[in-house]
Amino acid sequence: MSSPEQHKDTQIRPVFFVSDGTGLTAEAYGKSLLAQFPKLEFTTRTLAFVDTQKKAVEASNQINAAHLRSGLQPVVFSTLVDDKEQDIIEHCDACVINLFHTFLGPLENCFGEESAHTQGILRTIYGEDSYQVRLDAIDYSLSHDDGVRPDQYDEADLILVGVSRCGKTPTSLYLAMNFSLKACNYPLIEEDLERDTLPDYLLQYKHKMVGLTIKPVPLSKIRRKRRPDSEYASLNVCQREIQVAQKMFDKAGIPVFDTTETSIEEIATYVVRALGISRERTGFV
């Protein structure tokens, strides 16, 4: 039988993200803090829409139950706005991190003004227009994916160019969804790569264009999943396409980003910075 010490080491600590909204902020923030404890194991759960005292009591019951089951004090990241609900959560036998209240005081001091201290306030400050701008951007990006309708690129906020499977589509969609940008993408295929330069109809948009590249070995691996044993996926072809594309990017003088082992978020953040786009992120909560 393992000693209590050993048993404790293998225990998984319950973590809760509690919010009166979607819980996105609590999760993202909480997880980035937990990541600083890579030796520990956690099991996480988001309790969203906890916007009444009754729901706060239900949440606290779940937290206490997790404590009993695991034998470990849970961690609770809370962005609850309502004081009474927060109080209910703080009465759990848990380590409660109050993401909302902690910084409100310092901000009130900085501004010399009291906060509204109101639940659901984010929803009221985003108007109908913001929603529509975002949906229009998603519509545009979907219907201009993969080189479709380059005759409509006047309307695009930005164009991603690169060889097949270097991350153009997911990044375009991410930019549409999270920045409300009409992002489209153009794949460099065989016939494009036989020329010296990017096509003229693309070059006129180089002020809003970013080249995406990737290392040949990972590209070959990705392509092999889609078309195993193909020329398309062979290391030779991948190397050649990447080199030719890079020359075209250099000639056009557009910024280039290497997407090897980077997340969609990182690629998107780079693209927005490289093009000097000041559009705000539009994630709603």
Place this chain on the structure above:
Amino acid sequence: MSSPEQHKDTQIRPVFFVSDGTGLTAEAYGKSLLAQFPKLEFTTRTLAFVDTQKKAVEASNQINAAHLRSGLQPVVFSTLVDDKEQDIIEHCDACVINLFHTFLGPLENCFGEESAHTQGILRTIYGEDSYQVRLDAIDYSLSHDDGVRPDQYDEADLILVGVSRCGKTPTSLYLAMNFSLKACNYPLIEEDLERDTLPDYLLQYKHKMVGLTIKPVPLSKIRRKRRPDSEYASLNVCQREIQVAQKMFDKAGIPVFDTTETSIEEIATYVVRALGISRERTGFV
């Protein structure tokens, strides 16, 4: 000439989000706090990838310049991990909110363990598999959008059903991108709505199906943008389609969510909860 008091009221306070990564977390968290001061005006700027002391100095120069320009002390939300970089930022004449360090101490106490205190750690804990699962989900959702290939619905994690323009596509994409879920969607069109029930080939998947609905007036407005002066967009047709769809949902016994004036995030959070999906959010930073 306006008095100093009046002049101060109309000033726009600069806000910076400073991060050694994408700045996503700092932005989301910072904005939800700023939203509690709805009478004040802010101009926000994200300084991402501040991962060296040199970049921290450049960032602090920008912050100080913004102070001079606006005449107001900027607010800086920082998630910098490196102590020296954080120190450089804290020497700005700004109200610096330290999102990273503030809660690290309490967590260290809770766990009885020191934190790694390492930059870029999130990137190392997400393996190649996570990236691929996410990309596969996006691929699947794109290629099964709008009722395409219902013969492949075995593979879907969830199916959204509803009349045209009620939010199915953006929500599916969001679920793929942010939860790595193979989310697909099926539009209820004229011939479906002429029947009493959802098609049989859909009903076999009702355990993983959510109905989306919307109020008739907003639906009509949305449809009018796409096809002005059409039957499709008329209030009568919208009302009828919504009513018929609702009866089908009730008959099938699937959960239904009203997407009127709700964000994609809220719809997605509801869907995941309603289906009891425990998949973690997979936003990378």
